[in-house]
Amino acid sequence: MMSAQNSLHTLQHIRRKYIRQKAGLYTLQAMAAAALGVAILGKWQTDVPLLATLAATLVVGAILYLAWAWSHVLRTDLRQVARHLNRTYPQLEDSTELLLRPVSELNLLERLQQQKIAGQLQAILPDDQQVFHLRKNPTLLSFGVAVLVASGILFLPAAPLAGTASPEQVQLDFPDAPQEVSDTAVTIEKIEITVTPPAYTGKKAYQAAQPNLRVEQGATVSWHISTNRPARSLQLVLNESKPISLTAKKGSYTLSRTFTEPALYHLNLNGQKSAYYTLEIIPDEAPVLQILKPEQYTEILFGDPQRVTLRAELSDDYGLRDANMIATVAKGSGEAVKFREEKISLGFGKQTRNFSINKTIDLQKLGMTYGDELYFYVQAWDNHKGYTRSETYFVQLEDTTIVESMDDLTMGVNPVPEYFRSQRQIIIDTEKLIKEQKNISRAVFEERGNNLGVDQKLLRLRYGKFLGEEFESGIGPGGGIPEGEEHHADDGHDHPEFENQNDPQALLDPYLHKHDQEEAATFFEPAVKAKLKGALAQMWEAELRLRTHRPKEALPYEYKALRMLKEVQQSTRAYAAKTGFDPPPLKEPEKRLTGDLSKVKAPSERRMIETSLKLPHTRQALQWLERQKQGNRYSQADAMLLERAGQELAQVALAKPGRYLRAMQDLRTLIADVNANRSLCKTCLVAVEQAWQELLPSAAPSPQKQSTTRSKLAREYLKSLGV
Numbered sequence: 001m002m003s004a005q006n007s008l009h010t011l012q013h014i015r016r017k018y019i020r021q022k023a024g025l026y027t028l029q030a031m032a033a034a035a036l037g038v039a040i041l042g043k044w045q046t047d048v049p050l051l052a053t054l055a056a057t058l059v060v061g062a063i064l065y066l067a068w069a070w071s072h073v074l075r076t077d078l079r080q081v082a083r084h085l086n087r088t089y090p091q092l093e094d095s096t097e098l099l100l101r102p103v104s105e106l107n108l109l110e111r112l113q114q115q116k117i118a119g120q121l122q123a124i125l126p127d128d129q130q131v132f133h134l135r136k137n138p139t140l141l142s143f144g145v146a147v148l149v150a151s152g153i154l155f156l157p158a159a160p161l162a163g164t165a166s167p168e169q170v171q172l173d174f175p176d177a178p179q180e181v182s183d184t185a186v187t188i189e190k191i192e193i194t195v196t197p198p199a200y201t202g203k204k205a206y207q208a209a210q211p212n213l214r215v216e217q218g219a220t221v222s223w224h225i226s227t228n229r230p231a232r233s234l235q236l237v238l239n240e241s242k243p244i245s246l247t248a249k250k251g252s253y254t255l256s257r258t259f260t261e262p263a264l265y266h267l268n269l270n271g272q273k274s275a276y277y278t279l280e281i282i283p284d285e286a287p288v289l290q291i292l293k294p295e296q297y298t299e300i301l302f303g304d305p306q307r308v309t310l311r312a313e314l315s316d317d318y319g320l321r322d323a324n325m326i327a328t329v330a331k332g333s334g335e336a337v338k339f340r341e342e343k344i345s346l347g348f349g350k351q352t353r354n355f356s357i358n359k360t361i362d363l364q365k366l367g368m369t370y371g372d373e374l375y376f377y378v379q380a381w382d383n384h385k386g387y388t389r390s391e392t393y394f395v396q397l398e399d400t401t402i403v404e405s406m407d408d409l410t411m412g413v414n415p416v417p418e419y420f421r422s423q424r425q426i427i428i429d430t431e432k433l434i435k436e437q438k439n440i441s442r443a444v445f446e447e448r449g450n451n452l453g454v455d456q457k458l459l460r461l462r463y464g465k466f467l468g469e470e471f472e473s474g475i476g477p478g479g480g481i482p483e484g485e486e487h488h489a490d491d492g493h494d495h496p497e498f499e500n501q502n503d504p505q506a507l508l509d510p511y512l513h514k515h516d517q518e519e520a521a522t523f524f525e526p527a528v529k530a531k532l533k534g535a536l537a538q539m540w541e542a543e544l545r546l547r548t549h550r551p552k553e554a555l556p557y558e559y560k561a562l563r564m565l566k567e568v569q570q571s572t573r574a575y576a577a578k579t580g581f582d583p584p585p586l587k588e589p590e591k592r593l594t595g596d597l598s599k600v601k602a603p604s605e606r607r608m609i610e611t612s613l614k615l616p617h618t619r620q621a622l623q624w625l626e627r628q629k630q631g632n633r634y635s636q637a638d639a640m641l642l643e644r645a646g647q648e649l650a651q652v653a654l655a656k657p658g659r660y661l662r663a664m665q666d667l668r669t670l671i672a673d674v675n676a677n678r679s680l681c682k683t684c685l686v687a688v689e690q691a692w693q694e695l696l697p698s699a700a701p702s703p704q705k706q707s708t709t710r711s712k713l714a715r716e717y718l719k720s721l722g723v
Contacts (some may be wrong), residue, residue, distance in 0.1 A: 001091030453546035663691035
């Protein structure tokens with residue numbers, strides 16, 4: 001007994017040791033993946049979305065893997081340990097599981113075997129012997145490699161990734177600076193330009209890599225400039241306007257401005273001006289709204305579901321803030337029309353750049369009925385000031401109570417009968433019967449269905465009269481003799497014997513009841529008659545299903561019959577010609593050929609228009625450029641002329657800063673050459689002249705004498721006329 005108890009403790013000791021070692025290996029594997037993820041996040045943080053996603057996936061995956069591994073290892077029980085020992089040690093005779101059973105449940109033979117196995121187990125398994133062997137080398141190797149890679153990512157200098165590299169130091173060009181810089185001259189050692197996008201973009205602040213900027217509308221641009229020694233003046237000049245001084249603070253100079261419009265700027269360091277640089281604005285686009293369904297005008301016919309499906313796509317460059325639909329319901333007609341406006345939610349939740357709308361609008365919930373109209377439009381707002389509204393869409397429910405035929409205005413007798421609206425009542429009663437089917441007995445249901453079939457039959461017979469049908473002969477393939485009618489010798493229409501016995505038609509004549517051609521005895525046109533016959537055929541099908549207690553199957557035929565009857569109503573229309581305007585007759589003998597112009601006065605108007613010369617400094621600068629091409633010398637005062645012409649160019653360049661940037665920089669070079677009394681840059685002269693020529697307005701065309709080449713015959717003719 002004591003030996004079996006000790007063997008059970010041995011099995012438990014083996015299980016605990018296996019769980020510790022196996023869980024340790026799983027932990028090392030999870031730590032290897034987590035170390036890589038933490039290293040990536042520590043190095044690049046969330047600057048690169050792809051790397052941030054990979055790092056988060058590694059960390060979360062490691063945690064989930066570790067949780068799964070621990071739960072899997074903890075499910076290891078003593079039976080699994082016993083089966084492992086049976087496979088490893090044949091001396092145990094596949095009987096190690098007997099040690100797990102109580103002695104009271106064993107028979108004599110099993111007790112003896114249990115005692116034997118307990119002794120064998122104590123003999124072959126000393127306390128320090130390793131029963132199981134785990135493959136530790138691959139796990140330790142992968143963990144070591146992961147630690148090395150993570151350490152390299154964190155501590156070793158690596159090339160920055162695209163999108164995460166710190167911007168290079170911004171360099172500014174000073175054309176006015178002297179070629180040789182003295183030791184006491186003030187120079188810029190470092191300049192950082194930080195752009196802080198507005199809140200509606202959802203972007204973080206970043207540093208610009210070059211002085212030519214392209215920023216979001218409403219962004220704040222900050223200049224941080226460090227010099228080798230304190231500067232006498234450091235100013236920022238925007239659009240050639242009043243200079244703005246930078247604030248000196250702890251050996252550096254800073255300035256921040258918010259921009260909503262494009263600009264040209266340059267720096268002025270102790271009187272030395274830098275080259276011109278552009279600041280372009282990325283405008284905030286309004287939301288884009290595209291409605292895919294329904295069409296701009298939709299008519300819902302009688303019997304169709306009174307629902308409208310709205311499908312639309314919304315997008316914005318930075319994000320949508322809200323979107324809804326404004327619906328206006330128009331009820332009534334004429335002066336009694338009433339309007340009701342409602343705001344319908346489209347299920348817009350959190351802010352997003354793209355939003356899809358798929359909403360079904362129940363017109364009955366809006367209180368609409370036949371003849372009402374729905375006007376709606378969709379509107380959307382973005383995170384800033386953008387607003388977009390769609391076109392107005394119309395949805396109309398068909399009003400079957402309005403008779404649009406004008407036959408009653410043009411004919412003495414109205415051929416459109418009064419029962420044209422009875423089909424609608426049959427449809428309403430059929431729908432009511434279908435709705436109440438579960439609440440009434442079978443006998444009542446069949447009786448009401450049969451009564452509806454009778455009503456449909458009576459309506460069909462009434463319409464049949466307009467096709468010349470005296471009986472039920474126009475629908476089915478049957479003939480025209482009513483039931484119970486027979487021929488007699490004195491009925492007044494005897495059938496003579498046929499003369500030609502070989503004629504098939506003559507053989508059938510005695511058996512045919514031909515009083516008249518029914519289809520020809522009508523006053524309808526062929527197209528109208530075809531529609532009416534189609535309506536009668538649909539009534540026949542509806543009657544068949546109503547009589548056989550299938551009202552749900554009869555409903556589509558009833559709708560088709562009603563639609564065809566409405567088409568018959570509107571098939572013939574009469575239009576009244578509009579009356580033209582008849583002017584009063586002129587008194588020709590009194591007015592014609594008299595030549596009286598006393599009451600006719602020629603209009604005259606005098607206005608003083610002062611013409612101002614546009615771009616005067618630019619015109620003077622162009623003349624100066626022409627003189628320089630001819631080799632004339634310049635003076636220091638010419639620099640002021642170029643400055644004033646440059647201001648005019650800068651005002652025009654605001655709309656297209658990229659187009660005139662090179663010309664502005666070349667002009668700055670020319671001004672620096674004039675101030676330094678150097679030879680002028682030839683290529684700069686050409687570029688600046690071309691830009692100034694584009695600024696000048698086109699000259700108004702002046703009248704000129706046209707030269708005409710005439711033939712010899714024409715000249716002789718004009719000579720003979722004395723011209």
